[in-house]
Amino acid sequence: xxxxxxxxxxxxxxxxxxxxxxxxxxxxxxxxxxxWVRQAPGKGLEWVSCIISTGxxxxxxxxxxxRFTISRDNAKNSLYLQMDSLRVEDTGFYYCSxxxxxxxxxxxxxxxxxxxxxxxxxx
Amino acid sequence: QSVLTQPPSASGTPGQRVTISCSGSxxxxxxxxxxxxxxxxxxxxxxxxYSDYQRPSGVPDRFSASKSGTSAxxxxxxxxxxxxxxxxxxxxxxxxxxxxxxGGTKVTVL
Numbered sequence: 001x002x003x004x005x006x007x008x009x010x011x012x013x014x015x016x017x018x019x020x021x022x023x024x025x026x027x028x029x030x031x032x033x034x035x036w037v038r039q040a041p042g043k044g045l046e047w048v049s050c051i052i053s054t055g056x057x058x059x060x061x062x063x064x065x066x067r068f069t070i071s072r073d074n075a076k077n078s079l080y081l082q083m084d085s086l087r088v089e090d091t092g093f094y095y096c097s098x099x100x101x102x103x104x105x106x107x108x109x110x111x112x113x114x115x116x117x118x119x120x121x122x123x
Numbered sequence: 124q125s126v127l128t129q130p131p132s133a134s135g136t137p138g139q140r141v142t143i144s145c146s147g148s149x150x151x152x153x154x155x156x157x158x159x160x161x162x163x164x165x166x167x168x169x170x171x172x173y174s175d176y177q178r179p180s181g182v183p184d185r186f187s188a189s190k191s192g193t194s195a196x197x198x199x200x201x202x203x204x205x206x207x208x209x210x211x212x213x214x215x216x217x218x219x220x221x222x223x224x225x226g227g228t229k230v231t232v233l
Contacts, residue, residue, distance in 0.1 A: 035222070037168075044125065045160070045168060045211050047222035059221050095167060106215035109158045109173035116167060 002026040002112045004096045009117030016086050016121070022079040022096030022114055030074035033099035033108060036081050039116075040092040048094070049081065050105065059105070064090075086121045093118050126151065127212050127225035134231040135202045143228045145195040145212035151223055153193040155215040162227075163208045171210070172197065199230070207232050 008020040022034070036048040049070040050059045058070050069082040079096055093116035101108035128146040135141040147153065159172035170179055172188040175195065185206075188197045195214075199206055212225040 044209075044227040045162075045213075045224045047213075047224060050222070061221055062219065097168075106155050106217070107174070108215075109170055110160070110168070110213075111170045111173075111179065113167040113169070 004098065004112055004114035006094060006096050006114045006117040009094065009119045011120045011122065012086055013123050014086060014088055014121055017084045018119060020081040020094055020117060024077045029077040033105060034072060034079045035097045035099055035110060037095045037097055038092045052105065088121050091119060091121045125226040126216060126223035127214065129212060129225035129228045132229045134233055136233045137202055139202045141199045141202055141230060143197045143210055145225050147193050147214060149193060150218040151214040151216040152190065152195055154217055157190055157195040158213045159188055159197050160211045160213065161208045202232055204232050206230060
C-alpha cells in the first residue's frame with residue numbers, strides 16, 4: 001500500500017523557519033516526482049513545489065519562490081520542504097503528493113496524498 | 124484569485140446529474156491535460172480524473188469529464204450522498220511553469 005506521511009508542522013512566528021518532511025513507503029520512492037500542495041484553513045488547494053525523481057529539476061509557485069527550498073533523499077525515501085521567512089499567509093495544511101506520468105512533468109497527476117501537516121504562522 | 128475558474132458551489136438531489144465547469148487559458152488547459160481531485164471534508168484530496176477524461180481504477184463510472192479549448196468539465200451522474208465533497212480541477216501552466224488549481228466547487232446533495 002502506498003503511504004505518504006508528513007511531519008514537522010507547528011506554530012512559528014512571522015519571519016521564522018520550519019522544515020517539513022514526508023516519508024514514502026509501499027512504492028519505489030526514487031522513481032517518482034514529488035510535490036508539496038498546501039491548503040489554508042477553509043480555502044482551496046494551492047500547489048507549492050515539485051521536485052523530479054533525481055532532484056535535478058525543481059519548480060516553485062511564485063508565492064514561495066526565494067523563501068522555500070525543496071529537496072529529497074531517495075535513500076531515505078524522504079521529501080523535504082525548508083520554509084524560511086514565513087508569513088501569516090503561509091498558514092495551512094501542507095500535503096505531500098506523488099506524481100505519476102510520463103517523463104514530462106506537465107502530464108503528471110497526483111495519485112497519492114499524505115494526511116498533511118499543519119503549519120501555523122502567527123505572533 | 125485562482126488561475127483556473129470554477130463555480131463555488133453546485134447541488135442536486137440523489138440520482139440527478141451535476142456538472143462542474145473549469146475555465147482556464149491557452150497556457151494551461153488550452154495546451155496541457157486536466158486532472159480532477161475530490162476532497163471529502165476532513166480528508167486528503169483524492170485523484171478522480173486524469174489526462175482530461177481518464178478514471179483511475181476504483182473510481183465509479185458515474186464520474187466523467189471532458190475538455191474543449193480552454194475549458195473542462197466534470198459530470199457526476201446518478202448523484203449519491205457520498206459525492207458530497209469539494210472538487211478541484213488542476214493543470215500545468217506553461218507560462219507560470221507550475222501547477223495551477225481551480226478554486227474548488229462544493230457539491231451538496233440535497
